[in-house]
Amino acid sequence: MAVYFSIILVFITVVSGIIWLADKFYLAPQRQLKLATAQKQCEGELSPEISDKILEAPFFIDTPVQIFPVIAFVLILRSFIYEPFQIPSGSMMPTLLDGDFILVNKFNYGLRDPVARKKFVDIGLPERGDVIVFKYPVEPTIDYIKRVIGLPGDRVIYRNKSLYIKPVCLPTDTQCPEFEQVETTLVNKGEYSDGPVGLTRYTSNMPNKTHDILVNDEIIPRTPLYFKQNGTKRDEFVVPEGHYFVMGDNRDNSADGRFWGFVPEENLVGEAVAIWMSFDFERTEEDMLPRWVPTGIRFGRLGSIQ
Structure with a gap:
């Protein structure tokens, strides 16, 4: 659209x-x-x-x-x-909620023509931990929003709901880095839920950005459904050159790179930088007004995106 x-x-x-x-x-x-x-x-x-x-x-x-x-x-x-977007799902909870309206910075990753999307000014590239909007590789007419986990050349493992990253070895490195587990700290459980199941909230300490994630302890990892990459284990991903590996912050309710692969650099739209409006939609079927009519404004959510 x-x-x-x-x-x-x-x-x-x-x-x-x-x-x-x-x-x-x-x-x-x-x-x-x-x-x-x-x-x-x-x-x-x-x-x-x-x-x-x-x-x-x-x-x-x-x-x-x-x-x-x-x-x-x-x-x-x-x-x-800048371009405004609306968050239509809960795949990025708790960072972004259904009903959040966000601003996407479109010049951080270079200037592109608005139709063919060919880059004509190279400004910068995503960093690990950025929240990005991109054209869904499987269906490029659809915009997706996820968090950058792996950069080109990185090796990423998501095993037993723990994340391990081995950054690409650069020519300037005197010693190539090894896999490091992304440390998580328990915040609470039950603040957010998936139906009747209370989700566990953790703070994830990415190498250059800290953010919160949600985990459903009652769902086993769906490893057999993960994207199969030649030469790697099913829960391991090697990010190709010019591509990015992304995941949703709501780990067990996100159709992300674990299931369909990598985001080509040419599919990038921009970096999600701020929430400029956030609405509640807490209507029931018994309400007279349609469910798309907001029930309130979440002023506390307005501001920059971590």
């Missing part, structure tokens, strides 16, 4: 821009010339009403001229700076 919206937005901007240029450099001067001609043919001064009538552009010219600056600003803002 976002792809189609981008195409429509670009089309409207181009068409209105062409009309704006045509009006500024040809049609508007022609109306001024018409006014001057009418003034010469008239013995007295033309009334303001008649002058305005002569200078007035037809609606099919005036409307695009009026909307072009606004629509061009929206296109630039949405394509190259």
Whole structure:
């Protein structure tokens, strides 16, 4: 849907821009010339009403001229700076909740054209621990949001609900790093739930970012369903060059890279940096209003994303 919206937005901007240029450099001067001609043919001064009538552009010219600056600003803002997204699921709980509206920084990872998504300015790349929005590799018309766990060249193991990372060995390393377990600290249990089951909340200490995760202790690891990569064990992943390995913070309720593989760099949309609005949707079937109507605003959730 976002792809189609981008195409429509670009089309409207181009068409209105062409009309704006045509009006500024040809049609508007022609109306001024018409006014001057009418003034010469008239013995007295033309009334303001008649002058305005002569200078007035037809609606099919005036409307695009009026909307072009606004629509061009929206296109630039949405394509190259920030774009709003809504979180539709609980796969990133407790970091993000259903009903959160987030801002995605689109220039941190380079500037791309809004239709073909080809990068034309290289600014930076994701870091381990970033929360990113990307085009779902299996169905690129769908936007996904997950957390970066593995960078290109990293080896990642998710075994018995514990995460191990072996960073890529760089040419500048005097000794190649080994696997290190990502340490977790118990926070509480039952604050969040999956139906009747209370989830356990941990603080995960990533190498350069600390964040919270949720684990369902009653679900066994779904290792047989994991993405099968040649030359590795089923719960081990080697991140290819130009790709990223991502996971949801709600570990047992997230369809992430463990099940479908890696995110190509060209699929990146941007980094989720802030929650600008958050709504509660706590309606039941007995309520008169539809369930999509918010029941309240969660002001305490507004702010930067960790």
